[in-house]
Amino acid sequence: MVRKLSFLLVALIIMSLVLSGCTPKPAEETGGGEEEDVIRIGVFEPMTGANAAGGALEVEGVELANKLYPEVLGKKVELVIVDNKSDPVEAASAAALLVEKEKVAAIIGSWGSSLSMAAGDIIRDKVPTVGASCTNPLVTQGNDWYFRVCFIDPFQGKVMATYSYEKLGAKKAAIIQEVNNDYAIGLAKFYTDAFKELTGDDNAIVAVTNYNTGDQDFSAQLTNIMTANPDVIFAPGNFTESALIVKQARQLGITVPIIGGDTYETPEFIEIGGDAVEGCVFSTFFTSETPITKESEKFLEEYRAEYGKEPAAVTALAYDAYILILDAIERAGSTDPVALRDAIAATEGFEGAAGIITLDENGDAVKNAVIKQVKNGEFVYMDTIEPR
C-alpha cells in the first residue's frame, strides 16, 4: 500500500512537471534537407509566475491572429508557445528551446522587458524576434535581430511626467519602483528626467523607494513616501504588486494620485486592487474605444466575438507582432533568417490593430501613447499623446 502510494506520488510529480512546463509536443523532426510544409513561429511569454496575466493576454492576441491568418506562402503557420515563467533565467532557456530545438522561423515576445532582454543574445544572428509590449530601450538597442511593435519608455516616461505636471499640477513626485525589473527602473528614470525638466527643479523627486518582484508588504516603503509628502506617486512595476501598493497606500491614508505605466492594464489589477485602484492613471498603447485602422476594427470584432470582453492593449500588440511577421515573410518570399530580418526592419506604414507601424533604425515603432484611467472598475480612455 505504502509503496504503491509512493510510486503514485512519484508518477504524479513527474506528470505535474511535464504538464506545468507547458512545453508543446515536439513536432516530428523534419528529415534532413526535406522541405517543411509548415512555418513555425515561436511565442515565448510568461504563462506562470508574477507576470502570468500579462503573458496570457499576449498569447490571446497571437492565437487570435493565427486563427484569422493561418497561412503564409501557401504553408500553414504553426505556433509553438513556451512558458518563460516570469524569470529571466527561464526566459533564456525558453528562447534557446525555440531557437535550437523547435527551429522556429520567427519569435514573438515577451511581456516584460527583463524577460525579452534575457533572450536577446540567444536569438541574435539566428531568429528574428518581434516584441509586443517590452518597452525598455535596451531590448532592441544594439541588437539588429530584435524588433518591437510598441513605443519605448523614454516616450512613455515623458508622457506620464507631462501628465503629472500639466494635468495634476504636481510639483513634487515620489517613486516606488520594482527594483529588479528593467522595465520599471528604466521607466522611473525617464519619468524622473522628464519631471525634473518640466518643473525646473532638481529636487522635484522627493522620495525614491524600491521593492522586489513578488513582495507583498509595502507598508514601510509607503510610510516613508507619506512623510515626504509628494503631490503624486509614480509606481511603475508589475500589475499585482502595483495593485497591492495602491491598496496599502490607501489603507495608510495616502490620498494623492498614484500613476503608472502600461503594465497596469490587466484585469487582475482591478480585481485585486478593487475600490482602491479607482482613479489610477497610466499610459498604454491602444484603446478599443476609437479604432485606428481597418485592422483594428477587424481585430476588435473578432476578439469580442471570441472572448466576449474588451481587449487589452498588449493583446492588440501581440496580434500586430504576428501579422507583421507574416507580412514580412511574404515580402521576403521565404523564411530565410537574414531575408526575414531585413524585411521586418524595412516595415513602413504597416496597418496593425494598434496603429500604423513604422520601425525606426533601432527596430522600435514610433506611435501614439494613450492615457487611461480606472473608473467604476473599468479602464477608461482619457487622452491620446502624439510623439514629438
Added chain:
Amino acid sequence: MAFDVFLQHLTNGISLGSLYALVAIGYTMVYGILRLINFAHGDIFMMATYFTFYSIVIFGVPWYAAFLAVIVVTGALGVILEASAYRPLRDAPRISIMISAIGASFLLENLAIVIFGGRPKAFPALDFFTEVIKLGTVSIQRLTFIIPVMTLVLLYVLLYLINNTKSGMAMRAVSKDFETSRLMGIDVNRTISVTFFLGSMLAAVGGIMWGMKFPQIQPLMGVMPGVKCFIAAVIGGIGNIQGAVLGGFILGLVEILLIAFLPDLTGYRDAFAFILLIIVLLFRPTGIMGEKIAEKV
C-alpha cells in the same frame, strides 16, 4: 523621525511579524516532533488560500463556514501528504525525507499551476478584517489587532494540547524517540498524523489571514512566506513553539524598521532576512529560545 511616523512603522512591523509568527508555529511544531523540515508547509499554506477562494467566491459558502471547512480540509491534506510522502520513508536516512519534502513542495506548486492556473486571483478579503482604524495619525487595519491575538490564543491552545493531553504526551514522547515510544504502546504513525493535522490547520489559519492582508493569491505564493517563516522559526529556536512566535515578531519588526531607518537599502529586504538567519546560526545555532540538544549516538 517624527514619533507618529515611528509608531506607524512599529504598527506595520507588528502586523507583518504576527503573520510570520502565525505561520511559523506550524512549521516549528512539525519540526519539533519529527525533526523534519517540512518544506511543503508553505505550499499547504498556499493550498489553503485557494480552498478559501474557491469556497467563498465560486461556491458562495458563507465565510465562517468556509473558514472552518478550509481549516479541516487543509488539515486533511497535511495528513495525506504525510502518509504518502513521509511515512514510507520513516526509517530512511533523514536526508531522504528532506528530499521527499522538497518533492512534495514542487508537486503541490505544480499541481496548483495545472489545476488553478498561473494567473493571480483576488482573495475575498472581508471588510470586517481589512477595515482601517485611525488612532491619531496612525492608520491600523483591524487585522493588526486580530492576528496577534489569534497567534497568542493558538499558541496557548497548542501548548495546552502538547503539555496536558494524552495525544500531546504521545507527541512529546515521539519527538524524543520513535522506537521507545513504540515499545511503550504509542501509535507512532497516528501521533505523527495528528501532528501534521494540527500543523496544516495552523498553516490554513495563517493562509487565510495572509490572504486578508495581501489579497492576491497565486500558485507560488507559499514559497517566500515559507522561507521567511522558516527563518523566523530558526531565529526563535526551531522546534520551540514560543520561540517561533518570538522569531516571527522579530523578523517582521527587523524587516520594517530596516526600511524605515535605512530607506536606501529597501531592495535588500529579503537579503537581510537571510543575513539575520546566518548571524543567528553563527552565534546561537539553537536560536533564541532553543534548548541544546545532545546529538543522539
